Amino acid sequence: MKINQLRWTLRLLLLNVTLVATLVVLAAGCATHNERSYNQDFNQNLPTSPKYTIENVNDTHFQVTVHQGSPMPGMERIIYVKKVASAVAESEAKRRGWQNWDLGYIQERDQDGCTLL
Numbered sequence: 001m002k003i004n005q006l007r008w009t010l011r012l013l014l015l016n017v018t019l020v021a022t023l024v025v026l027a028a029g030c031a032t033h034n035e036r037s038y039n040q041d042f043n044q045n046l047p048t049s050p051k052y053t054i055e056n057v058n059d060t061h062f063q064v065t066v067h068q069g070s071p072m073p074g075m076e077r078i079i080y081v082k083k084v085a086s087a088v089a090e091s092e093a094k095r096r097g098w099q100n101w102d103l104g105y106i107q108e109r110d111q112d113g114c115t116l117l
């Protein structure tokens with residue numbers, strides 16, 4: 001009887017841990033509600049269907065994060081992501097009324113995106 005009760009308790013504990021872990025993963029997911037479609041916003045038709053976000057860092061800096069919406073292997077993927085990141089950064093700088101801007105850094109990731117700081 002005690003062995004069955006112990007098994008039942010361990011199963012409930014494991015279930016609770018699994019549920020909490022799942023909620024943490026979902027809450028910290030990669031998708032964001034501010035994510036935009038490059039193809040739609042810039043009237044393009046790139047095969048990677050790039051997605052991007054723009055995050056305000058402060059009055060003189062913003063961060064652009066780009067990732068491919070549709071997977072594409074090889075070097076073309078990197079070329080598309082960098083093209084999109086540069087175009088989005090230039091557009092955002094002009095939207096802010098900046099006459100001069102500088103792409104400070106591109107951080108590439110193994111998966112499918114890059115970030116401009």
